[in-house]
Amino acid sequence: MAETTTKRKAKRAGAVAPKKGGSGEELAIRQRSDARVERRYEPKPSAASNVKALALWAGAVISGAGFYGQFLRAEDKGPHALAGYLLAGGVALATGAILFGGRAARPIRVGDAGLAVEKDGGEIERLGWNEVTAVHLTADMLTFQGSGTSIGISRPELRDAAARALAEARARIAARLEGLDTAGLEGPADDSAGDPLALDPPQVAGLHCKASGKLISFEKDARLCGYCGEVYHKDGVPPRCATCDAKLRA
Ligand SMILES: [Zn+2]
Known part of the structure; x- marks a missing residue:
């Protein structure tokens, strides 16, 4: 029994939710403890982020060459005439890549x-x-x-x-x-x-029922819409979800 329940939930959770409103529409009401x-x-790196990485790399190489030419050449040769420009140009290129290259996208769930x-x-x-x-x-x-x-x-x-x-x-x-x-x-x-x-079960104590406005004092009194996650008190569940119109009661 427990196993079939788990399987059914896993199937629902793994697939994109089916369309609402068809005949034989499944009830969307969920307990707080149901698996989610x-x-x-x-x-993934995009063309823009690749350009940014390339500019950072080139900036590092050019400023490195400039640094060598300015400070590390054999003492009898002295600083190279172009070294200062290379150093400044390389640093400017890398700085530009950091400032104008845009923020990297963040992971999404x-x-x-x-x-x-x-x-x-x-x-x-x-x-x-x-x-x-x-x-x-x-x-x-x-x-x-x-x-x-x-x-x-x-x-x-x-x-x-x-x-x-x-x-x-x-x-x-x-x-x-x-x-x-x-x-x-x-x-x-x-x-x-x-x-x-x-996902962990949602924190719902202290919220109010979307339909009745009743305070949900205990987590066990909460019911959720399986489609949009709207929160209801167990005594205030409407026939259809006030937010997404999914069928909640027979
Ligand atoms: Zn809903």
């Missing part, structure tokens, strides 16, 4: 808890699907906007993460994608890309 997963994507970006120092900034208010798409960036946070996914460097995020958003919070022109961009999400990670 996400996938972690490392940025996509899954049952929404989207997340890994910050410096191991901090993870999260944006739940239920917190997404708008989605923007440009040639370089797919951005999920919330009221206080927005998470941008660099399309050149995080192609698989962007495809996955778009596919999951389509299945979970389709209403937020209305008006977004994604023609030609929605390749199938590659299920083998990214590293699957198990």
